[in-house]
Amino acid sequence: MDPTPLQDSEPAAAPAVPHLAAKARLLLLFTVLLIGAAVLFLLYARGVFEPTQRLVLTTDDSEGVAVGMDMTFSGFPIGRVRRVELGPTGEVRILIDVASKDAHWLRTSSIFTLVRGLVGGTAIRAYSGVLTDPPLPEGAERPVLRGDATAELPRVIASAREVLENLTAITANDAALRNTVANLQAVTEKLKGPQGALHVLFGNEADARKVVATLERTNALLARFDTLAAKTDTQVFGPEGVVREARATVVQLNGLLADTRSSLKKVDAVLVEAQAVGANVRGATQDLGALRGDVEANLRKIDSLINEINRKWPFSRETEIKLP
Amino acid sequence: MTPASLRQSPAGGSVVTAPIRWLVSWWEVILFGAVLMVLALSPSSWRDPRTRAALARHAWLDTAPILLGFSMLSALLTVVLTRIVVVTARSYGLSQYALEMVIRVLVLELIPLTAALFVALRCTIPNGAALAEMRRTGRFQAMRSTGVDPLVREALPRMVAGAFSMITLAALSCVVAALLAYLAVYQLTPAGLPAYTRMFGHVFNPSVSLIFVIKTVLFALAVSTIPMASGAYEHFAAAPSSRESAALQGLVRMFAVLLLLESVSLVGNYY
Numbered sequence: 274m275d276p277t278p279l280q281d282s283e284p285a286a287a288p289a290v291p292h293l294a295a296k297a298r299l300l301l302l303f304t305v306l307l308i309g310a311a312v313l314f315l316l317y318a319r320g321v322f323e324p325t326q327r328l329v330l331t332t333d334d335s336e337g338v339a340v341g342m343d344m345t346f347s348g349f350p351i352g353r354v355r356r357v358e359l360g361p362t363g364e365v366r367i368l369i370d371v372a373s374k375d376a377h378w379l380r381t382s383s384i385f386t387l388v389r390g391l392v393g394g395t396a397i398r399a400y401s402g403v404l405t406d407p408p409l410p411e412g413a414e415r416p417v418l419r420g421d422a423t424a425e426l427p428r429v430i431a432s433a434r435e436v437l438e439n440l441t442a443i444t445a446n447d448a449a450l451r452n453t454v455a456n457l458q459a460v461t462e463k464l465k466g467p468q469g470a471l472h473v474l475f476g477n478e479a480d481a482r483k484v485v486a487t488l489e490r491t492n493a494l495l496a497r498f499d500t501l502a503a504k505t506d507t508q509v510f511g512p513e514g515v516v517r518e519a520r521a522t523v524v525q526l527n528g529l530l531a532d533t534r535s536s537l538k539k540v541d542a543v544l545v546e547a548q549a550v551g552a553n554v555r556g557a558t559q560d561l562g563a564l565r566g567d568v569e570a571n572l573r574k575i576d577s578l579i580n581e582i583n584r585k586w587p588f589s590r591e592t593e594i595k596l597p
Numbered sequence: 598m599t600p601a602s603l604r605q606s607p608a609g610g611s612v613v614t615a616p617i618r619w620l621v622s623w624w625e626v627i628l629f630g631a632v633l634m635v636l637a638l639s640p641s642s643w644r645d646p647r648t649r650a651a652l653a654r655h656a657w658l659d660t661a662p663i664l665l666g667f668s669m670l671s672a673l674l675t676v677v678l679t680r681i682v683v684v685t686a687r688s689y690g691l692s693q694y695a696l697e698m699v700i701r702v703l704v705l706e707l708i709p710l711t712a713a714l715f716v717a718l719r720c721t722i723p724n725g726a727a728l729a730e731m732r733r734t735g736r737f738q739a740m741r742s743t744g745v746d747p748l749v750r751e752a753l754p755r756m757v758a759g760a761f762s763m764i765t766l767a768a769l770s771c772v773v774a775a776l777l778a779y780l781a782v783y784q785l786t787p788a789g790l791p792a793y794t795r796m797f798g799h800v801f802n803p804s805v806s807l808i809f810v811i812k813t814v815l816f817a818l819a820v821s822t823i824p825m826a827s828g829a830y831e832h833f834a835a836a837p838s839s840r841e842s843a844a845l846q847g848l849v850r851m852f853a854v855l856l857l858l859e860s861v862s863l864v865g866n867y868y
Contacts, residue, residue, distance in 0.1 A: 290657060297653035300660055304765040307772060315806065318798030341802045343795070350795055 320353060325370035328352065328409065330385050330397070330417040335365040337395030338387065344369050344397040351375035351399070367397070367417070380406040385417040626850065629829070630822040632748070633756050642749050651750065655758030659720040660765050667715050671708055671770035672777055678703060679781040696793065699778045700800050704771045705809055705866070710859055712767040713816040717824065717851055721759040725824030726844040728752060732829060752829045759821030767813055805866055812862040816855065823851040 290296065316322065335357050343350035352371035360366045371379065383401040390396070397417070409415075443450045463472045471481040509515050636642045643649055679699045686695035728751060731737060737747040775797070783789035801809070824847030 290654060293650070293653050293657060296661070297657050300657060300765070301761075304761070304768060307765075307768045311768065311772060314794075315797070315801050318794045318801070320798060341799060343799070 320370070320372070324373040325352075326373055326376045326409075327412050328369045328371050328379070329412065329414040330367040330369060330387075331360065331364045331414060332367065332387060332417045332419060333364060334419065335367065337389050338365075338367055338397070339394075342394065342397065344371070344385075344399060346375070346378045346399045346401070349375075351378060354397070366414075369397070377408055378404075379409040380404060381409060381413075382406045383409060383415070385415055386420055387417045388420045623850075626823060626826040629826040630818065633753060633822060633825070634818075636749055636753050637757055642753060645750070648750055648754060651754035652757055655724075655754045656761050659716070659724075659758045660762040663715065663719050663762075664766065664769065667712065667766050668769055668773050670715075671711065672773050674707070674711070675699075675703055675774040675777045676781060678707075679778045683782060696778060696782050697796055697800055700775065700797065703774045703778065705800070705805065706859070706863070708770045708774055709767045709809075709813050709816055710855065712770055713763055713820045713855055716759060716763040716766060717820040717848070720762055721755070721821050721824045722844050722847055722851075724755040724759065725826075725828035725847045727828070728755070728825060729828035729844075737829075748829065752825050756821045756825050759825075760817040763817040763820055764813060767816075808862050808865045812858060815858050819854040819858065820851055823847055823854060 338354060338357050340354055340357060342354045344352040344354070352369045352375070354367055355370050356366075356368040358366050358368070378401055379399055380401045380403060382403050383399055386398050386400070388396050388398060442448060445451070460473055464470060466472055468478060468481045471484055472478065475481050475484070507514070643652075682699050682702075683692065683695045686692045686698070731747070731751065737751075740747045740750065779789065779793050783793070824844070827847035827850065828844075
């Protein structure tokens with residue numbers, strides 16, 4: 274017997290597969306290609322084929338920093354943490370590979386931060402304010418600023434505890450607030466009493482009574498003032514009052530003023546006449562001026578006549594001066 | 598120590614107590630797997646064209662018919678899980694972590710395990726049962742008498758084909774899951790490709806990738822070797838007497854090993 278093992282070995286004989294060897298090779302090739310492509314994609318995704326530039330960030334605490342985590346710029350991942358190591362002076366050195374095509378975003382003035390959020394992992398972020406600065410050189414070493422949301426929690430809790438302790442102290446049995454409230458209650462009780470607020474103000478009942486008595490006497494005084502005011506009214510504004518007499522005096526004064534006004538008008542007329550006299554005197558004075566002018570002219574003529582006579586006269590003086 | 602001498606070493610079934618028998622049976626499974634590995638890596642095993650033909654036949658018949666079905670199944674699983682995770686993450690405002698979680702859960706953990714179980718149930722456990730049947734009907738003895746090693750001729754092609762099938766299924770399903778997860782989140786646009794690629798690189802760091810590869814290879818070895826060992830070993834301490842009990846024993850042992858491997862890989866990935 275020469276059994277075909279493949280068929281005999283099967284519990285139920287299977288039909289022969291046409292082109293079995295070719296199909297098996299194809300399947301093997303498919304699997305190998307699939308796995309090879311997956312490996313290549315993975316290497317590409319890990320950035321193996323990407324040219325990078327090294328950047329070293331230094332900090333004092335590497336908590337939350339893990340190999341493989343991203344460094345972002347404006348939310349875009351531009352680099353990966355390759356190593357985290359301790360430096361010679363105990364500082365933490367975070368070695369980051371920045372993709373060369375994104376390295377131009379990092380400048381010499383760039384700032385790097387390491388932020389730990391309440392939810393999610395730690396994030397390394399880069400900020401470049403002045404993009405015209407020179408680019409960051411290969412292997413540059415920069416300090417990283419730390420910001421930790423959870424680091425604030427202990428401080429907040431400490432403050433909250435302080436506030437709570439203060440509250441406890443305020444509301445304690447022997448606290449000032451409790452005494453104040455008790456006093457307030459006593460005051461309220463006094464307010465509700467027969468003397469009311471006066472009792473609260475003066476502290477004892479006797480003083481409060483004095484105030485009431487003072488008020489009553491003031492009332493009586495006011496009543497007397499009232500009668501005094503009525504009498505004054507009669508004296509001043511009554512039929513024989515001061516006001517009426519004053520009014521009669523004013524009427525008489527009015528008559529006196531009218532008389533004075535007529536007297537003044539007469540004086541005014543006298544003054545007008547005096548003014549006319551003055552005007553006449555001024556005209557006479559002008560005529561006197563003209564007369565004086567004539568007299569002066571005549572005198573000048575007489576003078577010039579005498580001078581003429583003196584010159585023509587035989588006894589006239591020799592006026593010619595003879596030089597030697 | 599040759600495979601023939603291994604097969605003929607009795608384990609002393611009646612005199613040992615149950616725990617020792619249990620230990621011995623596990624030891625024999627490990628030894629059987631080692632022998633098959635050595636045989637698979639020895640060029641002399643593949644000199645016979647009939648062995649190569651058997652390998653080709655099993656590789657094709659164990660992989661090709663289930664490739665499409667399993668890919669569809671994993672695609673469905675991916676779409677449903679991605680949808681659930683993305684919607685839930687969005688409602689909590691954590692959508693940036695959704696895709697990473699989908700990749701970790703599906704590609705790293707669920708799909709290799711599902712592929713291993715699928716291949717075991719569809720191929721390797723029936724193959725182990727077939728070996729048990731052949732051994733029971735004296736087929737092995739007849740082959741040995743004609744100078745043919747049944748381990749090389751019958752068990753080895755089935756084991757290698759099972760391992761190959763598992764790896765192919767896992768690889769294809771992982772690729773399909775990765776593509777569908779991308780489509781489920783970003784739809785038909787290449788805009789999310791850089792972020793997705795970067796996230797992929799972030800998830801598959803060297804240690805995770807190494808654990809993933811080792812886990813998948815060990816899954817493949819477990820699902821292909823343990824059912825064969827249960828069916829093919831003649832002098833097993835607790836050798837099954839029927840085809841069904843061989844299948845059941847192989848299934849239970851294989852489940853235990855898969856569970857152990859998965860646990861170890863989870864510990865390696867996340868602790």
